[in-house]
Amino acid sequence: MAAIVVEPDQDETRAAVLRGLTAHNQSRVGSRNTKPLAISLRDEHGSIVGGLVGEMKWEWLYVDLLWIDEAHRGAGFGEALMAQAEREAREHGVKGVFLGTMSIQAPEFYPRLGYRECGRMENYPVAGQTLHHFTKAL
Template identity: 25%
Template sequence: MEFKPLDKEKNETNLITLLSENQEEEKKIPAEENIPFSLALYDNDLYIGGITANKWMNATHISLLAVNKNDRGKGYGSQLLKRAEEFAIETDSALITINTQDYQAKSFYEKLGYQVFGKLEDTPFIGTTKYYLVKQL
């Protein structure tokens, strides 16, 4: 046996295969293919922000959401989030999740119907808290 570096994408593909086989064996539920979602917002050719997510089985997880500092407060983040929620509904997700830091957008997500279901203090660095939020669709 030996440990070898492997391209992240290739390694994740292999890991998903192993986990899917285990799910089918243990739960008798065939795994679904992961469906990616990515949307960018531009003002002419200037990148303003964007959102990425992944739908797997009955859940969609928002990986990243950001809007340029100078363009915050104009509703762009809400619009991006709404598009991701529409994607989640169209792909039959029962819920959508996201995580955020205490200095980022926790109250923004809560205003839009997300609820905190967990938190980790001093993560990813000392003095900050990571919050995990969910919204039932």
């Protein structure tokens, strides 16, 4: 008989769930063809002052993180990072990009780059704020 158990540590459960879900998904849509993506913005001293982190899988790029240090904002680096990510994605055979950003971050930034809002989650991360979901075909 099966039992539901709240585990003290998620590692074993996460690994088992990921294996099962990966096998299920692969049987229906093929290999994930996963490739991590990390693009940094470095200052004149080589310090990272911004960057983009994501993952390409199947035919999509998921942009997980995008950040520019306050002192370097407004100089076009965000656009340049996104453009480089899109170039890398195209070279990997990616057909589209998706991401999420909170209302306290930069939801107005992405439509200027051709992204369209495809969903919202109200009151996230706290009441009065919104999580915006964006996508763009490449």
